Amino acid sequence: MVYAIALLTGLIVFACLLPLSRHSYWMVRSMDFPRLQIATLAFLILIADLSILNFTQWTSWVLVVSISFCFIWQIWWILPYTLLWPKEVKTTKVSDPDREISILTSNVLTPNRNAEALINLVRKHKPDVLVTLESDQWWEDQLSVLENEMPYSVKCPRDNLYGMHVFSRLPLNESTISYLVEDGIPSIHTQIILPMGDSIRAHFVHPAPPSPTENLESSERDAELVIIGRSVADSQQPVIVTGDLNDVAWSASTRLFRKVSGLLDPRVGRGMFNTFHADYFFLRWPLDHLFHSDHFTLKSIQRLPSIDSDHFALFTRLVYVPTAQEEQEGLESEISDQEWADDIVKEEGVSKDEVPKFCLQDKQKRKLLSFI
Template structure:
């Protein structure tokens, strides 16, 4: 490239710094730890991969083979990042089959799941979206009393409800027009951090879990989040009926925790082979990653899954139409991944760390 030597030197220096940082955070993301400053690098793998590719190309153009000593590890790190996200590209075959178009309506249902952002007061956009989509199931997270009041005209149309509005950004509102045999709201791992479990029915009964554990951030490591996710997985594995899990997991689909949850719970992921379906942050789709999830056991097939428009939250809504077809699903879908000894060991370690953390907090309160 015909570039002034001083400009070339400056561009090379900047690119080397960026490349070194990309290698550092890629290395951190391979460490098994619940420290927040390590676990956050699970999230932006696609963005890190983009930085790695751009840095490697730039160094090649600026310096040719002189910088092969760093281009080679960049390619290794890029391969690792791509390996983690590849299942959520078109290069992988879907593991959840599309539903037969001739299925009767009574075997299928729709849902919308949305973290509304408690401090978002543009209630009208969410209300209009729910009226337009008219889902059979609604799960709204970060809902306080003001959100409950504002959306009551829409949610009152649903005969079954599970509501726990809170002002700590972990409230929830759940509504369904499907017959609900039972439903509970429970703090699985942390106080005032509720989840729901409801037994619903189309032609066949199934269980729906709605989760919203707390995210990793400065001062908040991942013991509680991981414990809630894995406790929910163990419960799903013990249920003798189909299960769907939805909600804002505050974790990306390709993380070790989410993948362990998937295997222990016997789940399939309808996004595999179809895309990341990134939802956060809502106003920066090029930077977004998938925090809002839908996992299902093998008895379900998929009509469609979509990420809907920005409604003023920092998350975008997830919408899906799903059919409960036990025989067809078990025949046409991939088999769930086998639970490994490493999965059991990981779950045991997570629960041990969670119990130790809870004991330490109890001692601190005393």
């Protein structure tokens, strides 16, 4: 039994140390995902240590200290996504429908044929914007019944698991479909016009994951996030970035995206909102995200019921309140973060200049400047 505990402890220590490397190989980066599961296993091993080990031997203390460190280390990463952490995004105090925007983000899973379940969710929750990922031509045909309710759209059906559609009740402007890093991996960029006339810069993304069946390294995914992050960091407009990032909220690479973009995560201090995998409760983590600039406060965020996809949908309601900028602050970027971001984009040969930009209307520019 002692040998088994020692072996398990060694594996847990290895799983904790591996992500400390910034190497982009898929096996290294995949250890960012199951931090909650590793923490749970480390806690169970710690209980076994305290019950079984002979503490007159120094090796027992080594095992206990090692597994305790692993447990604390993993908890440190996921703690911001619990109710124990201060909220990064303020809960809204404004009640004005013209300032609200709600977005339903759903990775539908291309082979899934339960479109009716998603349509029912849309009609129940009435989002202003519906974003679908992995949607092919079949899904486009099925979702066409929403076009009377959501007359504005951007459609990019694909059969490679990277199709993407946007349906909106609110007007869209300057919409563009881009292939920023990889051929066949699209992203959609547009402006969403609120009823009050203000425009929101929106980016809908679904980069490929690092895996033995996709990209052996995470460099393509990370490069797409970095150039989008750097592009929106230069913008005066309110910004929303949402989609399936194929990365967890607490990973070093997602944190890098937040640092270079300056965007906020409404889940911080509220919960993990694990959206994948819908079929296995013990293997779930937050893969579907919505980040936004500090122009917004949060009305609500929730994970919606299953539509027979491997992902749950994420439904977020934001309120546009430019004055909130003075009260909200995300992660701070350091020189080492910018250097790491430089290395990522250099390796892939891409630039933030490739990300579509939008013109800020003079009226909105004057309004934003009045809040500064």
